[in-house]
Amino acid sequence: MLTVQHVETYIRRKPIVKDITFTIAPGSIVGLIGPNGAGKTTLMKTILGLTKFSGTIQIAQVSVTETDHRALRRVGALIEHPAIYPFLTGLQNLELYSQSPTDRQQLITTLEMDGYIQQKAKGYSLGMKQKLGIAIAFLNHPQLIILDEPMNGLDVEATIGVRQLIHQYAAQGTAFLISSHILSELQRVMTQVILINHGQLIVNQPLDQFNQLHHQNYQFRTTAPQQTRQLLEAQRISFTTHQSYFSVRRETIFALQDLLATHHIYLEELAPVERNLEQTVVAILAQQREAAHEN
Amino acid sequence: MKTSLKEELFKFTRQKTPVYGLLTLLVLMSYSALTAPITPTQLIFEFGAVQWVTIIMIAVSSAFLAMEYRQHTIILLVAKHPRRFQVYLAKLLVLWLYSLVLTGLATVFTVVLKTIFVGHRYGWFHPVAHHQTLFALLSGNVLGTLLYTLFIVALSLLLITLVKSNAIVIGIGLALGFMGAGFSVAFMHTFAAQVALIRWNPLNMIFITQQLANPPYAAISHLSNGQVISGTLLYTVAFILVGYWLFKKRPV
Numbered sequence: 001m002l003t004v005q006h007v008e009t010y011i012r013r014k015p016i017v018k019d020i021t022f023t024i025a026p027g028s029i030v031g032l033i034g035p036n037g038a039g040k041t042t043l044m045k046t047i048l049g050l051t052k053f054s055g056t057i058q059i060a061q062v063s064v065t066e067t068d069h070r071a072l073r074r075v076g077a078l079i080e081h082p083a084i085y086p087f088l089t090g091l092q093n094l095e096l097y098s099q100s101p102t103d104r105q106q107l108i109t110t111l112e113m114d115g116y117i118q119q120k121a122k123g124y125s126l127g128m129k130q131k132l133g134i135a136i137a138f139l140n141h142p143q144l145i146i147l148d149e150p151m152n153g154l155d156v157e158a159t160i161g162v163r164q165l166i167h168q169y170a171a172q173g174t175a176f177l178i179s180s181h182i183l184s185e186l187q188r189v190m191t192q193v194i195l196i197n198h199g200q201l202i203v204n205q206p207l208d209q210f211n212q213l214h215h216q217n218y219q220f221r222t223t224a225p226q227q228t229r230q231l232l233e234a235q236r237i238s239f240t241t242h243q244s245y246f247s248v249r250r251e252t253i254f255a256l257q258d259l260l261a262t263h264h265i266y267l268e269e270l271a272p273v274e275r276n277l278e279q280t281v282v283a284i285l286a287q288q289r290e291a292a293h294e295n
Numbered sequence: 296m297k298t299s300l301k302e303e304l305f306k307f308t309r310q311k312t313p314v315y316g317l318l319t320l321l322v323l324m325s326y327s328a329l330t331a332p333i334t335p336t337q338l339i340f341e342f343g344a345v346q347w348v349t350i351i352m353i354a355v356s357s358a359f360l361a362m363e364y365r366q367h368t369i370i371l372l373v374a375k376h377p378r379r380f381q382v383y384l385a386k387l388l389v390l391w392l393y394s395l396v397l398t399g400l401a402t403v404f405t406v407v408l409k410t411i412f413v414g415h416r417y418g419w420f421h422p423v424a425h426h427q428t429l430f431a432l433l434s435g436n437v438l439g440t441l442l443y444t445l446f447i448v449a450l451s452l453l454l455i456t457l458v459k460s461n462a463i464v465i466g467i468g469l470a471l472g473f474m475g476a477g478f479s480v481a482f483m484h485t486f487a488a489q490v491a492l493i494r495w496n497p498l499n500m501i502f503i504t505q506q507l508a509n510p511p512y513a514a515i516s517h518l519s520n521g522q523v524i525s526g527t528l529l530y531t532v533a534f535i536l537v538g539y540w541l542f543k544k545r546p547v
Contacts, residue, residue, distance in 0.1 A: 045370070050547050073377075088306070097375065
């Protein structure tokens with residue numbers, strides 16, 4: 001659906017997106033994660049042909065360039081702020097880009113906007129504007145929808161509604177590229193993770209694989225904690241302790257089990273340390289900073 | 296292009312600014328009719344409509360483009376259309392259409408005001424000056440106004456893309472409207488030896504609004520009617536091209 005190859009974006013000669021390559025298959029929900037200033041919004045704008053870039057961007061095998069947006073005919077987007085004209089009613093804002101009254105009405109109903117859709121958008125609250133912006137992005141059943149911080153200003157019910165809508169469209173083949181600072185919310189919908197930092201792609205993995213690979217620490221309890229501590233220190237295996245639990249890195253656990261068995265110490269418990277997406281991302285970024293310092 | 300035009304018309308006709316523009320024109324023309332003696336010159340120049348139409352067009356044009364950046368709708372607007380030029384051209388066309396409406400309204404209102412205030416005095420088909428009828432001179436003024444609004448709309452969009460401030464664009468527009476022609480004349484007087492070249496300066500094109508309805512103005516502008524028309528059109532094309540180039544370069 002979307003192919004991004006070796007894309008580089010410069011803004012005022014400063015590189016913002018650096019040699020990024022990834023693809024998004026139809027029906028995939030890709031979470032675009034990264035700290036502030038990582039280049040997420042610029043990358044999204046680049047895909048929408050809004051900035052000058054080098055490399056190739058294709059949507060359904062048709063190239064997007066800064067001057068030719070024909071490939072974007074079936075792409076919906078919500079970038080930075082909802083694209084709403086305050087002097088139009090919510091319905092008129094939808095009519096502006098809508099091709100089908102049925103599709104339009106379905107979105108109004110699903111996002112529960114019937115109550116105020118006939119009112120001028122200038123009187124809308126932040127959440128109402130955000131829902132209207134989302135509805136505009138979903139108009140005409142796009143092949144690809146790009147959403148930048150879609151949950152901004154939404155209440156719990158609206159958040160659930162948008163999440164369901166994303167799942168429903170993805171099931172019908174729409175691909176999504178979604179950035180959000182609310183990682184817990186993103187985790188509930190995405191099937192693939194793209195992590196960028198300083199304009200570079202750090203991680204591009206299916207969510208399951210990402211979770212497995214980045215559960216790097218294991219914690220365990222043994223029959224002889226004192227002896228275990230001495231053994232770990234003697235073998236220079238780095239560890240931390242919390243109450244009666246030891247925590248070690250994933251790559252050491254097989255050697256560790258052999259070592260303990262040799263000394264007739266037995267495991268009472270061994271389990272991966274559960275980390276949420278937020279903690280994992282923070283850890284990856286910290287590792288990246290350390291690696292950058294060392295270099 | 297048809298879609299872009301349809302969308303721009305949809306937005307334009309649902310804003311209050313164009314309606315205020317129309318009402319302002321009527322109020323200002325009425326003010327002129329009530330506060331100055333009604334002469335054939337007043338009728339030819341449609342109670343100062345050419346001046347008011349220009350100012351209204353500057354304000355409306357710059358606001359029509361500036362709102363896309365202010366409301367952050369420019370991102371979707373540019374992304375959704377196959378080519379950026381379509382967006383720019385559609386806005387230009389809609390604004391030109393509006394100038395046509397303003398000019399048409401000014402003409403109709405001139406007829407109304409004439410009927411109310413002077414009745415059958417100054418017949419439309421009687422010669423009033425230079426062996427030309429009131430109707431012919433008024434038609435010259437209407438044509439001049441229409442051509443000048445092409446120039447002014449293209450310039451307004453260029454300026455708003457360049458300076459990004461509505462107030463500044465309106466300020467420049469007012470300065471152009473009230474001092475532009477005078478400045479051009481002073482310039483040609485100061486550098487009289489280079490008048491053959493200087494007469495082509497853009498400020499001199501303002502004379503199109505007077506010259507087509509008042510042929511002796513050719514002596515002041517140093518341009519024939521044909522030259523002032525082609526000059527206005529060439530500057531319009533140049534402003535469109537530069538304006539579009541700036542629009543394309545402006546980050547969204």
